[in-house]
Amino acid sequence: MDTETLSYIPVRRAYDTRFYEVDWDNLEAGRYTTDHMLICDYSGGQWQQAEIVPFGPFSLPPTALVFHYGQTIFEGMKAFRTVDDRVHIFRVDKHYERLVRTAERMSMPVVSPELFHEGLRRLVELEKNWVPAQAGGALYLRPFQIATDARLSVKVSDTYRFAIVCSPTGSYFSRPVRVKVERSYVRAARGGTGYAKCGGNYGGALYPTELARAEGYDQVLWTDGRDHEYIEESGMMNVFLVIGNSLVTPPLTDTILDGVTRDSLLVLGADLGLRVEERPISVEELRDGLKSRWVSEAFGAGTAAVVSPIRAIGIDGEDYTLPVAGDLGSITCRLKNALDDVRYGRQPDTYGWNNFI
Ligand SMILES: Cc1ncc(COP(=O)(O)O)c(C=O)c1O
Structure with a gap:
């Protein structure tokens, strides 16, 4: 320079x-x-x-x-x-x-x-x-x-x-967390500011999050603002599920923040040979998948927490425990390592993500 x-x-x-x-x-x-x-x-x-x-x-x-x-x-x-x-x-x-x-x-x-x-x-x-x-x-x-x-x-x-x-x-949020599927309060509505990183989105989320904490959860898992039928994102993180052999995350809409970690993990997930899908995930699909264990892993992804394994998900008063929560060798763990490998220079930065100063 x-x-x-x-x-x-x-x-x-x-x-x-x-x-x-x-x-x-x-x-x-x-x-x-x-x-x-x-x-x-x-x-x-x-x-x-x-x-x-x-x-x-x-x-x-x-x-x-x-x-x-x-x-x-x-x-x-x-x-x-x-x-x-x-x-x-x-x-x-x-x-x-x-x-x-x-x-x-x-x-x-x-x-x-x-x-x-x-x-x-x-x-x-x-x-x-x-x-x-x-x-x-x-x-x-x-x-x-x-x-x-x-x-x-x-x-x-x-x-x-x-x-x-x-x-x-x-490292932050490193222990596996418990999240509550939020069916009453709304973080973002269609046409609102959910996709923007503006202060009000966070202020409005505090109260429902406090209520969830009082019930023993770490975070809420937001659902769509109209019917509370589809999961969206969690706290300051986008959410991913491992369903069967696929890595699945809800598609971007104007109610979901376009996370940089989310985008990076979709790329690295495909590189790891996973099938990656961006598609709506209903609460019903999530509940059925948790019951049958077809949903084997879940995690939040964001700059602050990087990858935060989810241990349990509460839906309508019932808690479902994930079979795998960031354990060694899990997909969650492999993805986190793949991202860290690029960021800490342990693997080549194939996509030019690291802007050296
Ligand atoms: C609401 C919300 N969703 C998702 C994320 C994750 O985004 P990123 O990976 O860019 O940090 C954040 C954090 O910035 C957030 O505040």
Whole structure:
């Protein structure tokens, strides 16, 4: 990278580091942030100069639209350290494409692909030593954007702040989870914002998830918003089932987030010789399959948890235990390893997913 491109985003360095305050042997997801963040403001119909500055609070008027009307969007991706000690960001393009779709749905302007890529690259380069080397570790990257107009009325904001913060993580949700098929509450309806990564989708999911937790589950498995007949996705994860000899996941609609992990596993699953299917899965098919054990494995897939084996599924008050929950040699385990092999540089990156910095 030449100096001109590097100097495009000015850096104001932090005086101190919080690096030594981190319990590196016990990286709790989302707990720690690195020393710097990127910020870029939008006003007068254009993006202003982006900057990398010390991590710290924003100052916003209490009337900023983001606090009231939910114009807030985000992405979640990871930087990995490979076994030969190089650092890359996984599938940046795919995350950018999703940010563009999300921003459009929320009537927000979007930063250019150059700023997105270069901003991430520059920030991760600066925070390189924060990218964990341990198994399952990564530097979680959170680009987000908020509406900043000060106005107590519902309107599309004219000003925004885009920012990127980073958080070192270990492996998360590694033990097999219990999920509850949700038949009353709705995460997303046709024509709504389910396919977008906007704050409201997550705020609205908290209460049903708390109720499921009180019943002893870890997560809800959402069903379609109209009839609650088809399974959709789970928490911050897309859902996969192993049915017979096939790896099956619900097809993308406007109520399901187009997960980057989901897409990667479909590709790697086919490479492993599995039959991969994107098709609707009804709760009835799931129940019958669990009873007959034709459904042998189930797991969630997402950037944060990577692959999260499901141990039991609750349907209408009855719990069904999966015969296999991420055990060694299972399809869940083989898929997770295949993805990790690419990301940690143990296998060739055939699809050009690793964007080295
Ligand atoms: C609702 C929802 N579904 C699925 C996913 C998985 O997407 P990805 O694999 O891109 O992280 C996420 C996480 O970002 C999510 O928030």
